[in-house]
Amino acid sequence: MANIGFIGLGNMGGPMASNLLKAGHSVTVFDLSEEAVAELSIQGAKAASSVEQVCDNAEFVVSMLPAGKHVRMIYCGENGLINHLNKSTLVIDCSTIDAESAQFVGNELAKAGISFVDAPVSGGVAGAAAGTLTFIVGGTDADFNRANSILTDMGKNIFHAGNIGAGQVAKICNNMLLSILMAGTSEALQMGIDHGLDPKVLSEIMLNSSGRNWTLELYNPCPDVQENVPSTNGYKPGFMVDLMAKDLGLAQQAAQQTNSATPLGAMAKNLYNLMQNQGKGAEDFSAIFKLYSEK
Amino acid sequence: MANIGFIGLGNMGGPMASNLLKAGHSVTVFDLSEEAVAELSIQGAKAASSVEQVCDNAEFVVSMLPAGKHVRMIYCGENGLINHLNKSTLVIDCSTIDAESAQFVGNELAKAGISFVDAPVSGGVAGAAAGTLTFIVGGTDADFNRANSILTDMGKNIFHAGNIGAGQVAKICNNMLLSILMAGTSEALQMGIDHGLDPKVLSEIMLNSSGRNWTLELYNPCPDVQENVPSTNGYKPGFMVDLMAKDLGLAQQAAQQTNSATPLGAMAKNLYNLMQNQGKGAEDFSAIFKLYSEK
Amino acid sequence: MANIGFIGLGNMGGPMASNLLKAGHSVTVFDLSEEAVAELSIQGAKAASSVEQVCDNAEFVVSMLPAGKHVRMIYCGENGLINHLNKSTLVIDCSTIDAESAQFVGNELAKAGISFVDAPVSGGVAGAAAGTLTFIVGGTDADFNRANSILTDMGKNIFHAGNIGAGQVAKICNNMLLSILMAGTSEALQMGIDHGLDPKVLSEIMLNSSGRNWTLELYNPCPDVQENVPSTNGYKPGFMVDLMAKDLGLAQQAAQQTNSATPLGAMAKNLYNLMQNQGKGAEDFSAIFKLYSEK
Amino acid sequence: MANIGFIGLGNMGGPMASNLLKAGHSVTVFDLSEEAVAELSIQGAKAASSVEQVCDNAEFVVSMLPAGKHVRMIYCGENGLINHLNKSTLVIDCSTIDAESAQFVGNELAKAGISFVDAPVSGGVAGAAAGTLTFIVGGTDADFNRANSILTDMGKNIFHAGNIGAGQVAKICNNMLLSILMAGTSEALQMGIDHGLDPKVLSEIMLNSSGRNWTLELYNPCPDVQENVPSTNGYKPGFMVDLMAKDLGLAQQAAQQTNSATPLGAMAKNLYNLMQNQGKGAEDFSAIFKLYSEK
Structure with a gap:
């Protein structure tokens, strides 16, 4: 079972994190909403006191955010996670955002030696709860295979579309x-x-x-x-x-x-x-x- | 096995008439091209000396023509078949034409006591040859069932879309x-x-x-x-x-x-x-x- | 001043006929609405007892009808005006209809030796009342010039678009x-x-x-x-x-x-x-x- | 007559700068192409040795660049002109770019106390040469009026569309x-x-x-x-x-x-x-x- 950091516990992110817990992983969660964090804590998640803390010992960091600018900011902005992630961590961004932002963030992380896949989902809130989401993944073969090992705990169909950005x-x-x-x-x-x-x-x-x-x-x-x-x-x-x-x-x-x-x-x-x-x-x-x- | 009159032996009509012959029906054919008629005659069809002759003793008259105006003319024009068809004949027009023309011809024939279905096909020349066409039929339930009995010799999927014109x-x-x-x-x-x-x-x-x-x-x-x-x-x-x-x-x-x-x-x-x-x-x-x- | 037959006294046709009267022409009018006919009679028009009567001694017959089928029927249907018009009459159809119908009617009349122009208008009810309509005319040069002599009493801009149908x-x-x-x-x-x-x-x-x-x-x-x-x-x-x-x-x-x-x-x-x-x-x-x- | 800095001497910018010279202004020019700079020098322009130098004593800085990213970079990038411009200078960006970039640059300059209008042109190369361009300007009334005083030397129609970005x-x-x-x-x-x-x-x-x-x-x-x-x-x-x-x-x-x-x-x-x-x-x-x- 893996150590996983999870950022963004909204309508989709919440049940996705929940399914990772059910599968037996150790999940550290972060969200601006304390309520959302509390909800997942009850289910067994660790609450991160800051967003940086989701990086600690994480084999995977999963993010689920509203738009490209949020993804750029969290990873590459001032005090971005790019400065806190371990080189052994695989970042899996499940947000649906513009391909340009996905490529930008993926490339910046790559320069810092950190692996990244974009993995937007479809299937809606019902699919998130049931663990039957579809993930369309962009990244290298190795990173896809690694991501696949935990995406299957949240979804049913996992596709590999091509390089970074191809998922989007x-x-x-x-x-x-x-x-x-x-x-x-x-x-x-x-x-x-x-x-x-x-x-x-x-x-x-x-x-x-x-x-x-x-x-x-x-x-x-x-x-x-x-x-x-x-x-x-x-x-x-x-x-x-x-x-x-x-x-x-x-x-x-x-x-x-x-x-x-x-x-x-x-x-x-x-x-x-x-x-x-x-x-x-x-x-x-x-x-x-x-x-x-x-x- | 039925007596069938067949009008229009082009790329589609030719192989369709051919399949009716193969199924054992007695088919009387008409086309402006003598060559096309000769081709079918070799396969066992009777050549009609005039278009009216396809009506003689026909249980079914099948037509495959290029456009609405041809269908209107053949059935309802001056010297149209409307004056030569028996009341027991079912007219099956397989042409792809405007719904208005199909409805017009169907209604005129109905007034004269003659049954009609529009039955446009899809599946192309290859499907016509292989007998795997799709027919989409408009007409009454009784007429659909009657038409179905010989359409299955030319096609694989036969749909009943609704009343006259609904096929188109x-x-x-x-x-x-x-x-x-x-x-x-x-x-x-x-x-x-x-x-x-x-x-x-x-x-x-x-x-x-x-x-x-x-x-x-x-x-x-x-x-x-x-x-x-x-x-x-x-x-x-x-x-x-x-x-x-x-x-x-x-x-x-x-x-x-x-x-x-x-x-x-x-x-x-x-x-x-x-x-x-x-x-x-x-x-x-x-x-x-x-x-x-x-x- | 000319003898003019006028068919169709609706929202547009009424005021157009009215302007012809004001210009001093002798106008015989026909419409299915007795009210519309009565209205024009008060203004000095002769009421035709049948549509054929608008043809009597007419130098021009002007029509303003809703759709192509009405124009086809009035002129070329059973008992159509084609059998009643003098060869010296110029038919001016001001209806907005499909070009095909205009060409059909024009050609049928031509075969019978009767001249025809299509002359659809724009400018609306206000323009019809004010006599400031635009006419776009299809027909021969000679017929256009002849039509022009009375169209100027109903409109301001008269264009010659080309042969019969070109107006539409x-x-x-x-x-x-x-x-x-x-x-x-x-x-x-x-x-x-x-x-x-x-x-x-x-x-x-x-x-x-x-x-x-x-x-x-x-x-x-x-x-x-x-x-x-x-x-x-x-x-x-x-x-x-x-x-x-x-x-x-x-x-x-x-x-x-x-x-x-x-x-x-x-x-x-x-x-x-x-x-x-x-x-x-x-x-x-x-x-x-x-x-x-x-x- | 004014001291003007001019950045971007391409097909459009070259003749525009030329018209400013003809009108008697003192123009300092910059372009990556030495040829383009030499061409304007012959006509009386001063060649800036660096892009910063166009700011020296400039009452106006005019720029004509290919896309939003160039405008953002020149003014607000690392070593951007924002650090070199006097508060009394009015920046007139004549590039056709996305409104968002125009607003971004305008707002950044405003924070630094520097005035800005976006003033995209139409009229093409011929209009640039003839001095008959149309300028559509976004900015305050005061800045529009100030810009207007030199835009009239390059164009014929100068419109004030609204606030910063409205020109675009x-x-x-x-x-x-x-x-x-x-x-x-x-x-x-x-x-x-x-x-x-x-x-x-x-x-x-x-x-x-x-x-x-x-x-x-x-x-x-x-x-x-x-x-x-x-x-x-x-x-x-x-x-x-x-x-x-x-x-x-x-x-x-x-x-x-x-x-x-x-x-x-x-x-x-x-x-x-x-x-x-x-x-x-x-x-x-x-x-x-x-x-x-x-x-």
């Missing part, structure tokens, strides 16, 4: 594509409905034809076609419009960096921005169906 | 969605490549995540990720850009009829129009990948 | 472009506002730079930048979202006919469809600004 | 709108041409109707409609596709910052990215017309 890139490629599947499926279903088709029948046909995609399989955006999906449950999230909009923003930022053309991705982003304008940011991202159906 | 609507909903999957997957893959990711690895990750869709499963648009797909074979079709553009035109026509909003479908249509402008109409529709990758 | 094409090209200017200007203004800029200042800068366009000059979509425009008046039309959506539908139909790529036009159409979905069809088309600004 | 925002709002006008006008013209209309006639009609915009007035994208425009001259720039793509990237970056929806702007950006993919980055930005017309 692969995740936003996937989520950009997902937004396109969701919007495209919604358009096709509503056009069928407008012509008198039954959405269950049309969904079944497309699911068994070349229109098949993840949203038709598991996350149909039209109410009452599938059970136990957000659309049938008043679009309660699930995965919020605001979070999808955030990921689509990261995707456009990445496209910008490489001059990549992404006309559908840019359109999907703007449709999600229109939903935010309409005050639907806190609904499930499948609520884009309503953009087409509400008349 | 479901097909273009599916193909509109397919074009969105193809373009969206191409964008996501190329953005990953632009950031240094291996398209095989990225494809594998998205295939096992929420980006999963038919194109990643069976028809990856990036060369050399999968074997035996058009992208790995110089984008030889397969399903031509020109045909996808035609279907997307029918989709926009249908959207127009019902004021349905289809921003991604409209965009995909225009991207395929741009490909036609660039002289790529005869390439496989997965060649949209080149719009993003060629630099 | 030019009008929808213009209106498609207008919708793009309106949506694009709205986006730019709101992005500026989101960054703290004053919309008056930004409008003034763009009006005097390369962003200059008709909407910034005369029809600013942001409330309180200009006086006496719909945006400053609660988006009371003006030119309704529903009418712009209709014209954009005709534009996409025309694009379809020639396989023309119009990605921005298709997008603008879909944004107007989304507004209709939101129940804003009766607001002025500049209300697209709210799609961006409402938060 | 207004410029990209305008250029985003311009790209939409250019693409939209190209679509409308080509759709007309596809239907047999003469582009000169259609341009004239739209120019006098609600489709009127700057591109129809002064920069028609269709060859041979206007004289002395890039389209009639083989699309020789003018304003390059690559530069428009850069500005559209800055626009999307700004939209990202504020979650602004810009569907048409995002689409225009992607169409320009597609042109870059096709190797047309060095052509004039009106060459987007070819995307629609080449068949």
Whole structure:
């Protein structure tokens, strides 16, 4: 079992740290919220008195933070952990952030002799609690294998996308594509409905034809076609419009960096921005169906 | 075994009629091309000396024609078959045409006491030859069941989409969605490549995540990720850009009829129009990948 | 002064016929609404007892109808006017319809020796009343000149776009472009506002730079930048979202006919469809600004 | 006459500095290219031996640099000019950069008691030489007025857009709108041409109707409609596709910052990215017309 430092005990980080404890690891936690720290302490974690303390004797430091600037600051800012980490520690950043920040932090740590992988997750709060998250990892083969040994205690599918930063890139490629599947499926279903088709029948046909995609399989955006999906449950999230909009923003930022053309991705982003304008940011991202159906 | 009249022996109709013969049916064929008729005659078909003759004693009349105007003319034009068909005949139009024309012809025939289903196909020339086509059928339950009895000799998946015209609507909903999957997957893959990711690895990750869709499963648009797909074979079709553009035109026509909003479908249509402008109409529709990758 | 038959006395047709009377012409009118006919009779028009009667001794027949199918039916349907018109009559169809219908009717009339121009208008109900409409005319030079002699009694700008049908094409090209200017200007203004800029200042800068366009000059979509425009008046039309959506539908139909790529036009159409979905069809088309600004 | 320091003597900066000399100012110049410095020295400029030297006794420091990172570095990097500038100097940054960088540098200088305006230009190399540039300025009223006194020696239209950063925002709002006008006008013209209309006639009609915009007035994208425009001259720039793509990237970056929806702007950006993919980055930005017309 390993000594693990854990930074960031929010909606996702909390249950992730909890699962590491359940697996038998020794976990030292840090968060600005004393409540969050207390909660994990009850479950057996050690509370760090300062963020630097999570580095002490840590074989792994795992972080789960809101945005690139926080990750840059914690590791590479003034008094950054870069000055406190042991060379034998592997840093695993599970935050979903821009690839540029992941590469920057990874490279700075590398210069200081410290190993780093970016390992953004998908699967949401439910997946974090159940330990069924997906991790998409960027880093060397050796670091991936080492990270894998503890990521499997928090998740089910662990992918190795490539070098440092590749985890972030692969995740936003996937989520950009997902937004396109969701919007495209919604358009096709509503056009069928407008012509008198039954959405269950049309969904079944497309699911068994070349229109098949993840949203038709598991996350149909039209109410009452599938059970136990957000659309049938008043679009309660699930995965919020605001979070999808955030990921689509990261995707456009990445496209910008490489001059990549992404006309559908840019359109999907703007449709999600229109939903935010309409005050639907806190609904499930499948609520884009309503953009087409509400008349 | 049934008496079947068959009109339209082109790239698709020829092999379809051929499969009906192989299944033991008695088939009377008509086409403007004498060559096409001769080809089927060798295989055992009776050559009709006029289009009206396909109606004689026919339990089924199957047609496979290029556009709505041809279907309207053959059945409901001056000297249309509407005046020659028996009331016991079931008309099965397998053409991919606008839903409005299918509904018009179906309704006119109904007034004359003649049954009709629209049954557009997908699966391409290869599927027509192999008898593995998909049929999406619009019509009553009784007519669907009757049609089904001979469609299974030409295809593998037979769907019942709803009333007359619903076959056409479901097909273009599916193909509109397919074009969105193809373009969206191409964008996501190329953005990953632009950031240094291996398209095989990225494809594998998205295939096992929420980006999963038919194109990643069976028809990856990036060369050399999968074997035996058009992208790995110089984008030889397969399903031509020109045909996808035609279907997307029918989709926009249908959207127009019902004021349905289809921003991604409209965009995909225009991207395929741009490909036609660039002289790529005869390439496989997965060649949209080149719009993003060629630099 | 001329003998003129006038068909269609709606919101636009009524005041147009009225202006012909004021200019001293002898006008025979027909409409399905007896009220509309009575209204014009008071102003000095002769009421036709049947639509055929507008043809009697007419030097011009002017029509103002809702859609292509009405124009086809009135002129070329069973008992169409094609059988009643004199060869010396010039038919001037002022309806905004699809170019294909205009060409069909024009060609059928030509075969019967009757001259035809399509002459769709812009300028709205206010322009119809004030006699300041714009007419965009398709037809031969001779027919254009002849039409011009009475169009100047109803409008201010009379353009000759080309042959029969060209009037319709030019009008929808213009209106498609207008919708793009309106949506694009709205986006730019709101992005500026989101960054703290004053919309008056930004409008003034763009009006005097390369962003200059008709909407910034005369029809600013942001409330309180200009006086006496719909945006400053609660988006009371003006030119309704529903009418712009209709014209954009005709534009996409025309694009379809020639396989023309119009990605921005298709997008603008879909944004107007989304507004209709939101129940804003009766607001002025500049209300697209709210799609961006409402938060 | 004023003492002016000038940093960045490229295609734009060179002729701008030259115009300041012609107006009688005393100008001290710096550039990494010795050639560029020598060229200005011949015209009467003093060559600074280091970039710090441009600050000596300067009433104004003008900079013209490629991107935000250069502006940040020169002023606020290690050994940045922030440590060398007098409090009485007004810094005028004429670079086109992201608004965030302009605000960052402006705020840092303000903390050190030094005044700053951002003043991006439009008008191209020809306008720089002729002294007819447009400047869009962000800063306080007092600083704007002070800047204005020397900007008039380099340009014709000087706008005050708002506070620090507002010059950058207004410029990209305008250029985003311009790209939409250019693409939209190209679509409308080509759709007309596809239907047999003469582009000169259609341009004239739209120019006098609600489709009127700057591109129809002064920069028609269709060859041979206007004289002395890039389209009639083989699309020789003018304003390059690559530069428009850069500005559209800055626009999307700004939209990202504020979650602004810009569907048409995002689409225009992607169409320009597609042109870059096709190797047309060095052509004039009106060459987007070819995307629609080449068949």
